[in-house]
Amino acid sequence: MIKTSALGWVNRMQRLQGLLRKEFLQIVRDPSSIAIAFVMPMVLLLLFGYGVSLNARNVPVALVIDQPSGVAADFAGSFRQSEYLSVVQLPNMHVGKRALRAHRVDAVIHLRSQFAREVQAGRSAPIQVLLNGVDANTARIIRGYIEGSLSRWLQQRAERQGQQAARPVMLASRIWFNANVRSRNYLVPGLIAVIMTLIGAMLTALVVAREWERGTMEALMVTPVTIGEVLLGKLLPYFLLGMGGMATSVAMALWLFDVPLRGSVWVLFAVSAVFMLAALGMGLLISVSSRSQFVAGQAAIVSTFLPAFLLSGFIFDIHSMTGPIRLLTYLVPARYFVSFLQTGFLAGDVWPVIFVDVSALAIMAAILLGITLRRSRKRLD
Known part of the structure; x- marks a missing residue:
């Protein structure tokens, strides 16, 4: 057997x-x-x-400045230093909106004529941002990049003036597992x-x-x-x-x-x-x-x-x-x-x-x- x-x-x-x-x-x-x-x-x-890649880099962004000034130039310089944004300056909002519709840019940042005066007076200076929202995920990413660049500009401006930027809450972030994102x-x-x-x-x-x-x-x-x-x-x-x-x-x-x-x-x-x-x-x-x-x-x-x-x-x-x-x-x-x-x-x-x-x-x-x-x-x- x-x-x-x-x-x-x-x-x-x-x-x-x-x-x-x-x-x-x-x-x-x-x-x-x-x-x-x-x-x-x-x-x-x-x-x-x-x-x-899920990272948005070299995003084309238009910057429209109604009235050139030192403050506006300083603001524009901070945005041009971003590794994520590719900033091009346009003469007016009409051209900016046309570029956004033609998809030559993904966002338009508009500084109104009173921007420098309001900043120097320490008052609120609204900034208009138009985003191409066809791709909602990319639009949210670009919005985050713009807000980050704005926050960095405010911090740098406050440090040059020997002041602390008005931040009631300080965010300390640490990325786990993929630190380089x-x-x-x-x-x-x-x-x-x-x-x-x-x-x-x-x-x-x-x-x-x-x-x-x-x-x-x-x-x-x-x-x-x-x-x-x-x-x-x-x-x-x-x-x-x-x-x-x-x-x-x-x-x-x-x-x-x-x-x-x-x-x-x-x-x-x-x-x-x-x-x-x-x-x-x-x-x-x-x-x-x-x-x-x-x-x-x-x-x-x-x-x-x-x-x-x-x-x-x-x-x-x-x-x-x-x-x-x-x-x-x-x-x-x-x-x-x-x-x-x-x-x-x-x-x-x-x-x-x-x-x-x-x-x-x-x-x-x-x-x-x-x-x-x-x-x-x-x-x-």
Whole structure:
């Protein structure tokens, strides 16, 4: 009995070895899988790392001064020193409003003719600010930059006069986890989650459908291999490819984009392995449900990439979403991986966060792989 069981185990290992060899040869002969695993992460990271920023810099701002004076010139000089604003002076408000409508500037700062007289008299001197509010988020950022420059000018003016600026409350701010306020430090870790979702889903969404299209699935059906061995033989090679893409993405984040990694590398790759199983499970489930590579590819993009991009917290804050959409995000594996990556890169190994995220990912991976195995049958219908 023991001898028969051992012989069966050896036969299973030999069959699995043959399936793995077949799949690796298929990967070598079809370089698209290697391109998805290694080239696509590099391209996406370069595009987002260098091309996308949540920081507004060199914002074009128009300054209109009705009556030039030393006070107005001092005010304008303070604004020109800002690294966030690019100030251009215009002759009047008519030209300023026209520039704002034409989107040549994003804001207009108007100093009325009595501005210098009111400031020198110590009275309130209103300043008119017009903002382009089409993009509400950018408008709020620009407003903050203008208010910051104004506050700095008032402080500098008070210091030159040997006075204290009238501030009943002093704000002392300290930024945790991302002291330089670089949006790249926030975007790149989140992008790794989106990339890993796309890699895992795209790599495996096509493998079973490709067997059906090429007619090789029928040949597998008449062999002694079990459906579990077929799925495992397709899972392992692409798991290794996906983890290779993960290593490439992390290396670019650390050494090309200078994103800090404050957590453990081993914890990072352990949790990434769990997430990769969930992503591969989604791809395999799509693949066993479709016999067309085109349909499988489209389904993978719609059901995995788009939710990972829009509902994971990568760019859009989950807490700002409506209730039903916020509940829907709990079904997106990338939500938990984005949370783990941003915490691990910027804050370190925060175990309560890691435990919740990895538990959710492990449950999702088990459910997806279990459903895939249940839906897979060794038959032609």
